[in-house]
Amino acid sequence: MRGISPTGIMVEVGSVKPRPIFRRERGGHMPRYVVLVNWTDQGIRNVKHTIERTDHGGEIAEKHGLKLEQAYWTVGTYDMVTIFEAPDEEAISAHLLEIGSLCNVRTTTLRAYGEEEMSRILQRLG
Numbered sequence: 001m002r003g004i005s006p007t008g009i010m011v012e013v014g015s016v017k018p019r020p021i022f023r024r025e026r027g028g029h030m031p032r033y034v035v036l037v038n039w040t041d042q043g044i045r046n047v048k049h050t051i052e053r054t055d056h057g058g059e060i061a062e063k064h065g066l067k068l069e070q071a072y073w074t075v076g077t078y079d080m081v082t083i084f085e086a087p088d089e090e091a092i093s094a095h096l097l098e099i100g101s102l103c104n105v106r107t108t109t110l111r112a113y114g115e116e117e118m119s120r121i122l123q124r125l126g
C-alpha cells in the first residue's frame with residue numbers, strides 16, 4: 001500500500017519500514033544535482049565540525065528521499081561541492097531549505113545531466 005510520509009514523499013507502507021519511492025530517469029538513476037556551498041559566518045566559525053555537519057546533512061538528505069553521492073571540500077569561490085540524486089525538484093528544495101535553516105551554509109543548485117541524458121536532450125533538437 002502507498003501513502004504520503006510527513007515529509008511529503010510517496011512511501012510504501014505496511015509491516016515493513018516505509019521506504020521512499022524514487023522517480024527514476026531513463027537509464028536507472030534519479031536526476032542529479034550539483035550543489036555549490038558557501039559557509040556562512042557561523043559555518044566558518046564552526047569549521048572544525050564540517051565533517052560531522054556533512055554527515056548529518058546526508059542523514060537529512062535520506063529523510064527527503066535524496067542520496068548524497070559525493071561531497072568535496074574545495075578552495076576557491078566555493079567552500080564545498082556536493083552531488084545528490086533526488087527524486088524530484090521538491091525533494092532537493094526541501095532538503096536545501098532544511099539545511100539552510102541551520103544557518104551554516106548558503107547554496108547554489110545546478111541540475112546535472114549525464115552523457116545519456118544529454119544525448120536524449122540533443123536528439124530533441126532535430
